[in-house]
Amino acid sequence: MGGRLAGEVVLVTGAARGIGRAIAAKAAEEGAAVALLDVLADQVAATAADLQQTGAKVAAAVGDITDENAVRWSVDQLVDELGPITVLINNAGKNAYADATKMTVDEWDSVFDVDLKGAWLMARQVLPAMIAARRGSIVNIASIHAHLTTAGMFPYAAAKAGLVGMTRSLALDVAPHNLRVNAVSPGFIATDLLEEFFDTIPGSRETALDAHPLGRIGTPEDVAEVVCFLASEAAAFVTGANWSVDGGLGIRYA
Ligand code: NAI
Numbered sequence: 001m002g003g004r005l006a007g008e009v010v011l012v013t014g015a016a017r018g019i020g021r022a023i024a025a026k027a028a029e030e031g032a033a034v035a036l037l038d039v040l041a042d043q044v045a046a047t048a049a050d051l052q053q054t055g056a057k058v059a060a061a062v063g064d065i066t067d068e069n070a071v072r073w074s075v076d077q078l079v080d081e082l083g084p085i086t087v088l089i090n091n092a093g094k095n096a097y098a099d100a101t102k103m104t105v106d107e108w109d110s111v112f113d114v115d116l117k118g119a120w121l122m123a124r125q126v127l128p129a130m131i132a133a134r135r136g137s138i139v140n141i142a143s144i145h146a147h148l149t150t151a152g153m154f155p156y157a158a159a160k161a162g163l164v165g166m167t168r169s170l171a172l173d174v175a176p177h178n179l180r181v182n183a184v185s186p187g188f189i190a191t192d193l194l195e196e197f198f199d200t201i202p203g204s205r206e207t208a209l210d211a212h213p214l215g216r217i218g219t220p221e222d223v224a225e226v227v228c229f230l231a232s233e234a235a236a237f238v239t240g241a242n243w244s245v246d247g248g249l250g251i252r253y254a
Pocket of ligand 1 (some may be wrong): 013065082095141186
């Protein structure tokens with residue numbers, strides 16, 4: 001199969017639904033073999049079955065990116081089925097709504113575990129093979145909250161800003177091995193996670209549309225296009241970058 005990701009083995013975390021599912025579908029359309037990882041067993045199996053129907057080479061594993069043993073087992077399983085991972089998309093994440101004066105340490109840890117530590121654990125697992133092959137790229141799905149945020153979302157913004165910082169550090173460290181690491185920061189994208197945000201932050205649904213210069217919120221496919229470009233050789237000279245996919249929301253002053 002032709003396409004910009006032909007010959008690549010693309011592992012997407014949080015691939016059962018939303019943005020992750022769209023990235024996996026786009027990567028398959030671009031010719032990649034796709035490895036799906038998620039904690040939602042039924043949904044990741046359903047996504048894999050849907051993608052297989054398009055003729056794509058697909059494998060799915062159930063695992064929690066915050067658990068280093070689960071990361072090792074699931075990546076090993078996916079590599080056994082598809083071969084060494086050449087592209088890692090760290091997409092799994094979760095929102096957090098908290099008050100800094102009341103939040104517990106367990107709540108803090110659970111956000112940072114998913115939104116930051118998990119991305120490092122996944123990178124740690126796939127990088128040795130990429131370094132040995134001098135071939136590979138990583139795309140971390142951060143958020144507009146890494147640079148612009150909203151009240152009530154402590155400490156999601158901190159974890160996502162950390163992910164952008166990790167993207168820069170890792171990009172520098174692996175550049176001598178011919179590997180690239182980039183981030184993508186989505187704004188409002190229509191997924192279950194956004195519905196949860198609208199339901200939690202009063203008035204946000206009404207104000208979101210008006211704030212967008214492009215007059216709409218984004219789709220998972222809008223994000224997937226940019227992610228697959230950055231993952232591909234078409235972006236061979238892009239590393240350590242953080243690309244916004246936010247319909248212009250992040251450039252607006254008034
Ligand atoms: P979603 O909630 O629809 O999908 C996230 C997926 O990640 C789910 O399938 C979930 O089961 C999986 N997941 C969560 N924790 C996991 C873990 N510990 N191990 C393995 N899988 C896990 O969310 P959505 O909207 O598709 O978000 C994807 C990424 O994009 C997240 O990192 C999110 O923070 C980011 N993002 C989303 C925005 C939006 O408006 N939807 C805006 C900015 C960033």
